[in-house]
Amino acid sequence: MYKRLLVGTLSLFSSFSVLAGSLTLTSEDIKNGESMSKAQEFTGFGCEGGNTSPHLTWSNPPQGTKSFALTVFDRDAPTGSGWWHWQVVNIPANVQELAQGAGSSTNTMPKGSQQIENDYGIKEFGGACPPVGHGVHHYTFKLHALKVEKLELPENASSALAGFMINANTIESATIEALYER
Template sequence: MKNRINAALLLTLALTMSVHAFELSSHDIKDGQFMSKQQEFKGFGCDGDNLSPHLRWQDAPKQTKSFAITAYDPDAPTGSGWWHWQVVDIPSTVESLGSGVGTAKNTGLPEGAKQIKNDYGNTSFGGACPPKGHGVHRYQFTIHALGVAKLPLPDAPSSALVGYMINANSLASKTIEALYKKD
């Protein structure tokens, strides 16, 4: 009898979770597929359009007070990966960002959202630019639902500190892992 009750509780929990699963989608990038030249950096020997991809999310946890977006290349030959984009303090009422909003002027970002300096040294989106002949790199675009309205960050924080604070305040996250390669 006890096993049947436990099984029923687990089934109920699984059904509840599947109905409200945090989701991330994009018109521009797809999980496990190569990105276009639009998401390639312009500079460092790359000549892409350097456009941040469209991102849309839904079914965030009810306790969400803000969102953060990160774009990270774990395959960069640095010993610590490469941060391409970090946006914090996105209001909880926002559910998408359009293509190309990650500019240095912040004109397309929601009010209150803040971009962090990336590993190119820019406070904007920095597209893919793996070393020529280095093979396929993975680019992890992640939306984080946070339990705080504003991350407690100092002025000009490092990407590592931002990542730490995002993870310390994360309620849920979802990732699209896109690919890029330069021959």
């Protein structure tokens, strides 16, 4: 009996140690399962928000992480294929935070990072802008720990190509799913 209790206890602790080392994504501006503020709403297409990328920070990258990529996707966009709001690749492995507004047109992203053209047609953060009355949209902010230092993408890479290369090189990922409705 004591042997089973000891084995069970050790199994429980080893499970916690695995969870404790998992990649974690957090933010001062957005929360999982909660609505974003007007600051994260797009400016244009009938929306009048601040179009400000949220503060993001991460911890516990897995061993072998050589860079990071960040994607923001709205699966509820009435397009048949969702909507890419932001894709950033080649974020250096020593970076673990993006300041609020880092994804603006002034591009204050870490050196070496590359912003991919989003579905608004701009190489920067594009905020939420769901159609009025369309209901709640889910915005998945996903950080990818990558096994390569640099994704070799053309300057005009599509969101699909960037997504393919990101997913092919992801070791581990972490998400925040924020909400927005107009």
